[in-house]
Amino acid sequence: MIERDLFPRAARYVYMRTDSAVDLTNFNQLHPEEKGLVSRAVDRRKAEFGDARWCAHEALAELGYGSSEAILRGEGGMPLWPDGVSGSLTHTEGFRAAVVAPVDHLVSVGIDCEPAGPLPEGVVDQIARSQERQQIDTMRSNGIEWADRLIFCAKEATYKCWFPLSRRWLGFDGAEIEVHPDGTFTSYILARPAPVPFFEGRWKERAGFIVTSAFVTAEHAARFIH
Structure with missing residues (x-):
């Protein structure tokens, strides 16, 4: 387990472990606008993207936000979080994660x-x-x-x-x-x-x-x- 004490207590952190198989389950459940961001990517990239976005939606839900809103990309490729939220995503082979927090606790966060x-x-x-x-x-x-x-x-x-x-x-x-x-x-x-x-x-x-x-x-x- 990767402990939650990586972040101040106000943050919400969700991660998942994956194996070498390409699994598009989380990608296929994304908002159409989210899927459109990587529509031309290979399946492995889509899987990474979908898993990281799944972690982000789960973390946002822990803050009380619904999962229906798309997390799109802004300037420099940064995720566009709901108003009042800071956050970050990461993925590597075998691991995906997201962290979010109210901006009145964490002005910015990177993972x-x-x-x-x-x-x-x-x-x-x-x-x-x-x-x-x-x-x-x-x-x-x-x-x-x-x-x-x-x-x-x-x-x-x-x-x-x-x-x-x-x-x-x-x-x-x-x-x-x-x-x-x-x-x-x-x-x-x-x-x-x-x-x-x-x-x-x-x-x-x-x-x-x-x-x-x-x-x-x-x-x-x-x-x-x-």
Whole structure:
């Protein structure tokens, strides 16, 4: 199980595990406008999309929203949530998830999932800053062989949290991740201007997957966003 304490208590988080078979059950139950977003995609992509949207609708239902409204795409491909809701989606082979929250608790939130294994050779130099590479070396010396993937996953969650706030691209060098051994991390935003100077983050590794969250609470945002 991937624990719900990846997020503040106001958030609602739904995930599902999948096998290697392509299952279009959830896709086929989507709103026609949602299905239209990936109508030309291969079946595997449709299955991922449908499963992640199913998680999102289930999470929204836990907040009291009906499941009949389509979750469409906005600028930069971000999901368009109901008014008053922040949220994020993720999917990888074998795992899909969604998180939603009232914006008066979480102004923005991002989630990402990756397999708990090292990145392909050469990728870490493209995504990690020098201090992050030092962290990776330290974590690997402590037995965390997938430390580089953790940094990558945290940066992906950071971007998903960043874009709804800024409507701007954020490259891998636009944030610096500081991982803490208690299952949290801080994502320092280096790009300018920035709505807030850092995001809070949490991470878990369970059952062969790394899941990360990055978020800005309303309390944190109030200190910087006016």
